[in-house]
Amino acid sequence: MEHNDIVSTDVLIVGGGASGLATAIHLADILEGSNCKILLIEKGNSIGSHILSGAVIKADIFRDLLPDIDFSSIPLNAKVIQDKTVYLTENGSFKLPFHPPYMNNMDNYTASLGQICKFLATVAKDKGVEIYTGFSVDEILYKDGKVCGAKTKDTGIDHHGAKLENFQAGTQIEAKVTVFAEGSRGYLTQKLINKFKLDEGKNKQVYSLGVKELWSVTDGSIKAGEVYHTMGYPLSVDEFGGGFIYGLNDNKVAIGLVVGLDYKDPTFDIHGAFQVWKQNPFVSKILKGGKMIEFGAKTLPEGGYFSLPKLYVDNALIVGDGAGFITMPALKGVHLAIKSGMLAGVAIADALEKNDTSAKQLSEYEKLINSSLIKDEMYPVRNFRAGFNNGLFRGALNFSTQLLTSGAGLFGKLQTHEDRDATIKLKDYDKLFFKERFEKRLEFDKVLTFDKATDVYFSKASHDEEQLVHLQIDNPASYKEVNIKLYGAPCVAFCPAEVYELHTDKSGHQELRIHAENCVHCKTCDIKSPNGAISWVVPNGGNGPDYDNM
Template identity: 35%
Template sequence: MSPERESLDFDIVFVGAGPANLSAAIHLQNLVERHNERATSPLEPEIAIIEKGRYPGAHLLSGAILDPSAFSLFMPDFLEKGCPLEAPVGKEHVWFLGEKRKLRIPYLPEAFRNGGNYLVSLSRFGAWLASEAEARGIALIDNTAATGPILENGRVAGIVTDDKGIDRNGRAMPGSEPGMRLNARAVVVGEGARGSLFRQLDRIFGLQPEAGKQIYETGVKEVWKIPAGRTGAGEIHHTFGHPLPPELYGGGWLYAFSETSVSLGFVTSAEPSLPSVDPHYNLQLFKRHPLVRDIIAGGSMLEYGAKTITSGGYDAMPKLFGPGFLLTGECAGLVNMQRLKGLHLAMHSGVLAAETLFDSLVSGDFTEKALRTYETRFETSAMKEELHGARLYRQGFEHGLYRGLVNAGLKVAVPAPPSSPGENRLLPGGKEYDKWLLKKKAFRPDGALTFGKNDSVFRSGTVHEENQPCHLEIQPEDVAVICAERCAGEFGNPCQHFCPAGVYEIDTDSRPPLKINPSNCLHCKTCEIADPYGVIVWKPPEGGGGPGYKLC
């Protein structure tokens, strides 16, 4: 017998308190208030934002460089309102790295330039946007995850939220509460990359294009306090090359928030065909390069985090709307990998979603035909022009780094590509895999410049209720057959490498050999993406669990 769920009625429910949905909610409320100033029949919509983190911004992480252009569409006075900008972008550098050396790329194409942009902490930025939304009377419900859509007559009619107080065996503990039923005339899904609600909607409505392959990367980040005199506020560095092999896409960054505070990180392609890579390990090697080491040595690492990045671009974008729902931000694939930016696109999508929803509130029409105007707005927007122009950038690296640099228009002399690229794929049985594995096994973090995964996770503020069902689901038969036998021989159990939080451990002397540590999970979803067999299913844990970013 299912427990009785509390049912609440809203006009609009936003799933995810990221920049896209917060911008949408703020703009929608502004449109409603302007309408009511002159209307004889004022609008009084019920709007709610739900957020699975324990506070707004807790799960937000990015580099991040903000193109402020989207603010002109809904909050032109963002500076006067106290938007938390760390520094305007100053000196810019792009480097090709060898193991010890660096080669500066002398010419930067227009897309790589950042004049007029700002460095931001995304968690701080998101928390500020949330405060602006709440100041306008918008209800923000944190510690609450969307676990599934409510379907009525073939359309989304709301969402169901997570149950509270369920133990690891699925039994209700004293004080447990069933999740709520949030009914809505429209649901706006802005969960970031590969959200769990989006995946369910994709299965039901077929949102992903058949021809366009979605591509993902895993970004890992640290925030450091460093001695003064190493860099200047606003200085940025982007890198290609070391420590990645030529056939694997990725790169690093270092952004100076101030003379004594820097954001640095590394992005590694998350590919089921090349799963035996380790984003966290790559970041540690990146920090040992003289370019980075000379800036941060003697400092202290304050915060660590990880997330996946949706990088397939325009051709891999899902359908932006469906019966009863809209997709915003990175959930809609709105990331420009050529510019290494997505915040302005996320916010712009929120503005267009708000204008669509406002028209529906005025007309009372929330049919799929009415919501389709969101896609029409996108097709005539600057977003469409930007993303379409960059649609082939990321795919240009599918044949390796060197060809990708040429395709990107970066004028730099690089080594000739290897004659047999297949020989260097990081898979068991190949000499490059064995070389990589031996090097990784020999790596010992020093606790000052480099860190192990457990030390890093400790600095992420990650907390989960220990006695709850494991939110990383693998069927027992898959553990026994795939994890213990097939995956061990074919891929070397890559989950022990590709998870940036050490969630998965392999002990070949145990049966089953796989141990899962869900309390370490950073909610990045790399495991679902990089698992070569697709047997790992990530579901939201009890709301409030996960990282607690404040600086990232």
């Protein structure tokens, strides 16, 4: 007999990343000594297992969040001692004699955000926060049209949707306030935004995909605290993005390539471009003799201030990457995520004290955001990303005028478009396709460069076999006629984890095959597929990558 467990709490936080944990910690501090119950649910196997960032962090935020904690006990890595921007050509490089505006990282710290989150989770638990990992939450609960909590995913279902002997209905978690802290392109966050039209009148959110490897390198290859950001090769003037190289303690180095998903080529492969990038001598000399030890990928919301949705509804708030709190071109979001969580904690504490969690009362959260460092940092660069809609040269011109006009530029508020709408049909793309551009550099030696399957192995991604496939083709007939025939199944190229395979049989019939077990939960397919043809939904709890130091 089926039954639903029901759990009640004062505050439910969905997501155990930096913003969710900051919400829990700051709220617990404010309400210390009260009977307020704070419950945090994380879909990853453990706190940190789904967390990936570069990362170079503005670490002073931890002094605000953790005033009672010795700063030296926070597991930051190396303090930045050198910060350079490097322009790459195919076989050469030169260091820029200046920092591009907003790109200075001196006094910041390199870090594994996953390790930071593990540390924050111990702090939260010590303050009485209940944390449960390995539970996916796939449904928002409503009462009288208002959010009243969320429900964990049913388990014990086979890949056809039939219930197995071990079927267990998900738990309903009723809460006075629910905080959505799911990270970039959060599954429930998107449902909330769509249901209440929280993005009405806002710019479309735009994203980049970052692919990252962690390497162990030979002594002297790079100093801990050396930071390099690269521009140019292998990206063209029509592609937005760049690379990063962060020297870590113990002869480790974090490297990655971040590329805007508004590129035009339907065959562009960001993972492949990352492998090409590593072959530039400036990068390869650092990695020579080293060993790749971990891989991951994630998307980043880059739309900026004008793409922020309304952040509150009755009984619910949105924090962190799910809201889009990232500044460009600095590509800094960790400190903003933490700050948003802290401000959410302030607003929730005030609402609970007044016994009023209505949208009107919780609007205090958005007011706090707009009088904080979040707006102070995001508003001056509000037009930055949209200014690059039409390529590097026009983007640079737009940015230069924005610097002279406090961010306004010559045209006021610039618009963005859905990343998927930038993709051009195969027959209309009049430049070289990705493999033609780099045909001599896409043979991977598994020493310096790696194919997708090998990299996925180093993400430790795994998924239960008995469950509905969490990558869903919304209309298979339309997908075949449009996405395959007109665009060549772009997901095969843009997925960094080789989830998608375009199979052609002897008669020439083509079909898409999905290897969901490879998925690292970057959600690029949910963002970039033409016509929104693929939907990413949460798989079983504990599934996905199992990062250690990403």
